[in-house]
Amino acid sequence: xxxxxxxxxxxxxxxxxxxxxxxxxxxxxxxxxxxxxxxxxxxxxxxxxxxxxxxxxxxxxxxxxxxxxxxxxxxxxxxxxxxxxxxxxxxxxxxxxxxxxxxxxxxxxxxxxxx
Numbered sequence: 614x615x616x617x618x619x620x621x622x623x624x625x626x627x628x629x630x631x632x633x634x635x636x637x638x639x640x641x642x643x644x645x646x647x648x649x650x651x652x653x654x655x656x657x658x659x660x661x662x663x664x665x666x667x668x669x670x671x672x673x674x675x676x677x678x679x680x681x682x683x684x685x686x687x688x689x690x691x692x693x694x695x696x697x698x699x700x701x702x703x704x705x706x707x708x709x710x711x712x713x714x715x716x717x718x719x720x721x722x723x724x725x726x727x728x
Contacts, residue, residue, distance in 0.1 A: 633657035666690035
């Protein structure tokens, strides 16, 4: 029997990957919930996440090319929420892992320029 053949529709949907999740493989593992983790998986933010953490990335269209800027505290708070890890895990990230995560998450916080 092939994988998934014995699942009903709801079970199959629940186990399907979420296309809007962002996976970041860490160059340096960190501790989260007592375990060493080697990647962070961020879910897509909601309006409630933005209310709680703020908008952690902005885009400045007054320069060419437009410039993306991060609010570090808001981005760290957003990372905590979206990856469901304690703040200590985000604070322990190497600078490169933090920047890689922030850049990958920035797509959720800048406007789509298509109509």
